[in-house]
Amino acid sequence: MKFSVTVTLKKDVLDPQGKAVQNTLINLGMSDLKSIRQGKFFQIELNEKDSKKAEARIDEMCKKLLANLIIEDYKIDKL
Amino acid sequence: MKFSVTVTLKKDVLDPQGKAVQNTLINLGMSDLKSIRQGKFFQIELNEKDSKKAEARIDEMCKKLLANLIIEDYKIDKL
Known part of the structure; x- marks a missing residue:
């Protein structure tokens, strides 16, 4: 069973990496860029064949390792 | 206009970062994990209000900066 997990910084958390990418893109001439976050x-x-069990497992992985819940949100999708 | 871009390593490219995460998850007791790639x-x-122009712009960003087309694939979604 395949899943994708997307981990993003919470809205109010600064994203210096995204900012660096944003500045580079603007320097490359992309003046219509409003914002980019990484x-x-x-x-x-x-x-695991049981889809509920599998999703619970993925959720556990996110909480234990993949995401820092203090500053990040995560989203699980089934592929 | 908002878009999301997902950049993934091509199938046959080694993913040491994903491998490290995989080993850590297995050490945390997730024995049902088959594979993970980051x-x-x-x-x-x-x-930009024109959706075609915007998507072309995002595509340009991916090619110029966000993805390394030799080893990575990218996917653009409209949010």
Whole structure:
């Protein structure tokens, strides 16, 4: 069973990496760029056939390792 | 206009960062984990109302900066 997890910084958390990318894109001539924020993306494959159990497992992974819940949000999608 | 861009390593490219995450998750007791691969995620906002022009702009950003087309694939979604 395959899932994707997207981890993004919470709205009010500064994103220096995204800011650096934004400045570079503006220097490259993309004047219509309003904002860009960077996050992490994971493609996860599980040996678990029960879709509820699998999703609970992915949620556990996010909480234990993939996301820092103090500053980040995460979103799980089934692929 | 808001878009999301997901940049992932091509299938046959090694992913040492993903491998490290995988080993850590297995050490945390997630024995049902089959594979995990890591990528990048961008949320981009443009000052452009024409949806075709905006998407072409995002595509240009991906090619010029966000993705390394030799080893990475990218996917653009409208939010």
